[in-house]
Amino acid sequence: MQLNAHIPGGPLAQKWDRHRFELKLVNPANKRKFDIIVVGTGLAGGSAAASLAELGYNVKSFCIQDTPRRAHSIAAQGGINAAKNYQNEGDSIWRLFYDTVKGGDFRAREANVYRLAQISSEIIDQCVAQGVPFARDYGGLLANRSFGGAQVSRTFYARGQTGQQLLLGAYSALMRQVTEGRVTMFPRREMLDIVLIDGQARGIIVRNLVTGETERHAADAVVLCTGGYGNVFFLSTNAMASNVTAAYRAHKKGALFANPCFTQIHPTCIPVHGTYQSKLTLMSESLRNDGRVWVPLKPGDTRRPEEIPEEERDYYLENKYPSFGNLVPRDVASRNAKEQCDRDKGVGDTRLAVYLDFKDAIQRDGRDVIEKKYGNLFQMYHKISAENPYETPMMIYPAVHYTMGGLWVDYNLMSTVPGLFVLGEANFSDHGANRLGASALMQGLADGYFVIPYTIGGYLAGTPLKPVTTDHYEFKNADLAITEMTRKLLAVDGSRTVDDFHRELGTIMWDYCGMARDNEGLTKAKGMIRKLREEFWRNVTVPGKDMDFNQSLERAGRVADFLEFAELMILDGLDRQESCGGHFNEAYQTDENEALRDDENFCHVSAWEYREAGEEPVMHKEPLVFENVKLTQRSYK
Numbered sequence: 001m002q003l004n005a006h007i008p009g010g011p012l013a014q015k016w017d018r019h020r021f022e023l024k025l026v027n028p029a030n031k032r033k034f035d036i037i038v039v040g041t042g043l044a045g046g047s048a049a050a051s052l053a054e055l056g057y058n059v060k061s062f063c064i065q066d067t068p069r070r071a072h073s074i075a076a077q078g079g080i081n082a083a084k085n086y087q088n089e090g091d092s093i094w095r096l097f098y099d100t101v102k103g104g105d106f107r108a109r110e111a112n113v114y115r116l117a118q119i120s121s122e123i124i125d126q127c128v129a130q131g132v133p134f135a136r137d138y139g140g141l142l143a144n145r146s147f148g149g150a151q152v153s154r155t156f157y158a159r160g161q162t163g164q165q166l167l168l169g170a171y172s173a174l175m176r177q178v179t180e181g182r183v184t185m186f187p188r189r190e191m192l193d194i195v196l197i198d199g200q201a202r203g204i205i206v207r208n209l210v211t212g213e214t215e216r217h218a219a220d221a222v223v224l225c226t227g228g229y230g231n232v233f234f235l236s237t238n239a240m241a242s243n244v245t246a247a248y249r250a251h252k253k254g255a256l257f258a259n260p261c262f263t264q265i266h267p268t269c270i271p272v273h274g275t276y277q278s279k280l281t282l283m284s285e286s287l288r289n290d291g292r293v294w295v296p297l298k299p300g301d302t303r304r305p306e307e308i309p310e311e312e313r314d315y316y317l318e319n320k321y322p323s324f325g326n327l328v329p330r331d332v333a334s335r336n337a338k339e340q341c342d343r344d345k346g347v348g349d350t351r352l353a354v355y356l357d358f359k360d361a362i363q364r365d366g367r368d369v370i371e372k373k374y375g376n377l378f379q380m381y382h383k384i385s386a387e388n389p390y391e392t393p394m395m396i397y398p399a400v401h402y403t404m405g406g407l408w409v410d411y412n413l414m415s416t417v418p419g420l421f422v423l424g425e426a427n428f429s430d431h432g433a434n435r436l437g438a439s440a441l442m443q444g445l446a447d448g449y450f451v452i453p454y455t456i457g458g459y460l461a462g463t464p465l466k467p468v469t470t471d472h473y474e475f476k477n478a479d480l481a482i483t484e485m486t487r488k489l490l491a492v493d494g495s496r497t498v499d500d501f502h503r504e505l506g507t508i509m510w511d512y513c514g515m516a517r518d519n520e521g522l523t524k525a526k527g528m529i530r531k532l533r534e535e536f537w538r539n540v541t542v543p544g545k546d547m548d549f550n551q552s553l554e555r556a557g558r559v560a561d562f563l564e565f566a567e568l569m570i571l572d573g574l575d576r577q578e579s580c581g582g583h584f585n586e587a588y589q590t591d592e593n594e595a596l597r598d599d600e601n602f603c604h605v606s607a608w609e610y611r612e613a614g615e616e617p618v619m620h621k622e623p624l625v626f627e628n629v630k631l632t633q634r635s636y637k
Contacts, residue, residue, distance in 0.1 A: 003256075003607060003622045006410045007111045012628050013093075016115045019411070023458035031056035034460050037204055037219040039191050039246055041068035043163070043441055044424025045225030046170035047448025052223075053177035055453055060217055061174065062186045062206060064241050069171050072227055072239040073444065076163025077284035077377065078147065079155035080127075080441040082120040086144055091152040093117045098629060100439060103149040103329050104404070104432020105581035105595060106603070106631050107259070109624065111411060112429045116439075119446040124156055126449055130169035133158050145289050145373075147437040149329035149636075155438040160284050160377040166441055170448070189215070190554065191246040193478045194222060194253050194420065201419035202468050205478045209554060212547040214482055216470035221419045221456055224250060225448070228403035228425040230263065232562045232569065233514070234506020236400035237269060237282040243558040244565050247407050247426050255415040256607040256620060258408035258428035260565070261573035264435055264582050265515050266401030267333035270384055271353040280399045281384055283356070284377055285437040288326045290361035290370065291394065293317050293333070295354050299344040305355055305393050316340060324636040331434040331582050331595070332636060334398035338515050339593070341397070348395045357393035398515060402440060404431045404582065405572075408607040408622070412455035413447060416607075418463065421456060423447035428605065433581025486546045489556045494539030498555045501536050502562065505529065509566055517573055518586045526570045533563040568608060568617060575619060578602045590633070599631050 008019040026034070034057050038049040041063040049061040063071065085091040096117040101108060124142070128134065134156050135143040144153040158165040177183040188209040195203040195216075203218040229244035230236040251257045268283045296303070297314045316336060318325045326333075337354050340346065347353050362370055367390060371378070378389045385395070406428040413421050413429070424444040431439065512525035536559070544550040579588040579595035580602075588596040597603075605622040 001416070001609065001620050003408070003416075003620055004410065005109065005622060006412060007109065008411065012110060012114050015111050016118060020454050023454055024461035026457045026461045028056055032058060034058065034221075035060065035219040036221050036223060036456065037062070037217060038223045038225060039204065040071065040225035040227065040426070041171075041174065042071035042073035042225060042227060042424065043166055043170055043444035044426075044448045045223070046071065046167065046174050047445050048223055048225060048423055048452050049183055050170060050173035050177055051449050051453045052456070053180070053182035054173075056182070059177070059183045060186060060219065061183050062189045062191060062204075064188070064190050064209070066187050068174060068185070068187070069167065071167060072242055073167045073441070074164045075237070075239065075282070076441055077160045077282065078286035079145065079157035079162045079438040080123065080166065080445070081147070081154050081436070081438045082124045082156055082442070083117055083154060084121055084124065084142075084144075086142060087153050089152040091154050095152065096120060096154065099150050100430070100436055101432065101629055102634060103436040104434050105597060105634055106432065106599070106626065106629070107262075107580050107624065108430060108432030110626060110628055115451070116430050116443060116446050119450045120442055122450060123442060123445045127166060127169050127445070130172060132165050132169045135159065145286055146327055147285055148288065148327045148333065149324075149436040150327070151324070155286070157286065160286065160374055163441060166445065170445070191226070192249060192482050192557070194250045194417070195474050195478050196253055196417065197468050197472060197474050198466065199418060200463070200465070201417050203470065203475060205475070205482055207482070210549055212545070212550055212553075214479055216475045216479060218468050218470050218475070220460060220465050221421065223421045223423060223452065223456070224407070224426050225423045226426050228406065229565060230400045230403050232505070232566050233400040233509045234503050235272065235277065235280050235510070237266060237280050240279055243561070245558050245561045247422075248561045248565050250407060250415070250417065250420060252610045253417065254610070255417045255420060255422075256408040256609055257405070257568060258605050258607045259405040259433075259572065260569045260608065261513070261576060261583050262404035262428075262433050262581065263400060264330055264402040264404060265334040265398045266330055267337055267398045268356065268396050269399035269401070270381065271348060271350060271395055271397040281380065282399070282401065283381060283394060283396060284374075285330070287356060287374060287377060287394070288333075290373070291326065291356040291358050292360060293326050293337075293354055293356055295340045295345040295347060301345070305347070305357070314340075314345070321636045328636045329434055329436060330401075331584070334515055335584060335593075337396075337398055353395040353397045355393035356396050358389060359393070362390065400510075400514075402435050404428065404433060404435055408605065412458065413451055414455070414459065419459065421452060423452060433583055485557070486553065489540070489542050489553065489560070490546060492537065492540050492542065494541050496535075496539050497541060498552060498559050501532065501540060502555070502559045505532060505559070505562060505566060508532070509569070513569060513573055516584050516586050519574065522570050522574045526567060526574075529563065529566050529570065536560065536563055571617065572606055572608065575606060576602055594634065597633075603631070
């Protein structure tokens with residue numbers, strides 16, 4: 001299989017404009033003849049469905065929640081990047097492009113990242129026009145704050161609930177199209193398979209999560225916007241319903257999966273506090289603007305933070321990275337927090353935490369200023385931990401947050417399955433081996449509002465598409481396969497719960513494929529996962545019936561996919577014999593314990609092809625060519 005990213009020629013700054021001109025167009029009167037399925041209603045899915053319907057296409061929009069407003073994008077707190085340069089600090093499209101490529105440890109396509117930086121300013125204008133209440137300065141202009149991996153303030157925000165406000169903007173645009181009759185909403189549906197006819201994506205099979213019935217839906221193209229796979233680790237900052245099923249089932253139908261071992265560990269999470277905790281809560285990266293990260297200077301120090309004098313505190317990020325300080329990228333901050341805890345300098349009851357201290361900021365700016373910036377975040381922390389962060393430092397520790405890997409897509413955001421487009425976190429395209437903070441919202445809205453409306457039109461205008469209905473035998477076969485898998489899950493009748501298997505899988509992944517990996521551990525994990533998967537199909541218990549509201553059955557299907565997908569992550573980690581961004585193999589590090597890349601052998605995208613059950617997947621390489629930036633060792637000092 002030859003991977004063709006379809007990157008347009010010409011100078012970097014002109015590629016997107018040139019490509020838009022060269023794409024074939026669908027006549028406005030003909031758009032109503034095309035049906036498009038959009039799966040997911042987060043920022044990528046909501047904006048895509050609204051934009052495509054606004055253009056005149058007939059859109060079916062599917063969400064796993066009871067309403068599009070509950071998509072996981074709502075949980076994003078800190079902000080969204082854009083190269084507006086309002087502070088006159090020297091920001092530009094080029095600087096945002098370079099910061100993103102460098103932040104991803106030079107493992108992303110130049111063309112995709114530059115397009116993202118170009119579109120960033122348009123996103124802010126779009127959202128302001130929708131009424132998104134971005135923070136403003138005293139004069140009424142849009143305010144900005146800093147985020148990790150940048151030395152300029154380019155992050156637009158709405159207090160500590162930016163994702164929620166942006167999602168409400170996309171939701172309002174989506175519901176306008178629902179009212180106009182150009183979008184049909186299907187809430188409480190989970191996509192279980194994609195249907196290919198003549199090699200093209202022509203529909204999906206979904207389960208109605210209320211009735212248990214499977215449903216068939218046909219279209220001329222399918223757009224997947226189903227988020228990431230962080231919940232393979234069981235404990236993550238993702239919503240409980242976030243899963244890999246839609247993307248993985250598309251992978252099993254021919255869509256290559258790219259860079260699955262690239263997962264992001266976020267440094268600013270409330271630490272684990274119980275054995276039966278079901279998820280983790282994120283504290284926004286924006287807190288690192290004013291909060292200072294520190295641990296006791298002396299290992300084994302168990303005193304309360306207020307009992308430790310200033311001279312006995314180690315502000316390790318400020319000391320080690322004087323240029324960026326507490327605003328180093330997430331992968332760097334996470335590894336350094338782990339390093340401090342490994343040295344017995346961790347704090348709290350578990351000793352797996354570091355302090356995030358706002359004392360200096362409150363003394364400098366006053367409590368009112370800090371409360372206006374972060375009030376809801378402080379309130380959230382207080383409710384969960386029973387500690388008041390205005391009076392005592394927050395305790396934080398790294399946790400799984402975002403996944404840079406995803407289905408492989410070309411410049412048009414189309415996967416290796418013709419007609420299957422993948423947007424937002426579900427694809428691999430823009431972040432390389434590590435995502436800079438405030439770039440997830442940027443990518444989701446760029447893909448949905450400004451990229452897919454052009455590229456899907458180019459596909460529909462240039463591709464012969466036969467009329468199909470859900471009576472086609474490919475729909476029947478896919479539906480039958482789902483029914484058979486459901487029957488198989490219900491028939492096991494074992495003694496271990498789905499969550500028990502999921503928790504054990506998560507522990508294996510965190511221990512051997514988490515913040516740090518090594519070849520021995522990855523190999524061990526591969527064997528452990530295979531044994532766990534065999535036991536799952538022999539000993540899982542799934543109570544209830546299929547044609548019913550059955551959340552145990554829902555989770556069982558998702559965990560079955562996680563058990564297969566986890567092994568793909570391990571294989572990808574073993575194949576990539578280097579360290580880069582979120583993939584930190586301990587055998588490959590500099591003298592200063594930073595990630596050590598191998599550009600000669602691994603400057604490529606690893607795109608995996610599914611083979612039949614029991615067969616090893618096949619890896620295909622997309623070489624990454626850097627014509628505009630120089631490959632250098634990342635440094636934030």
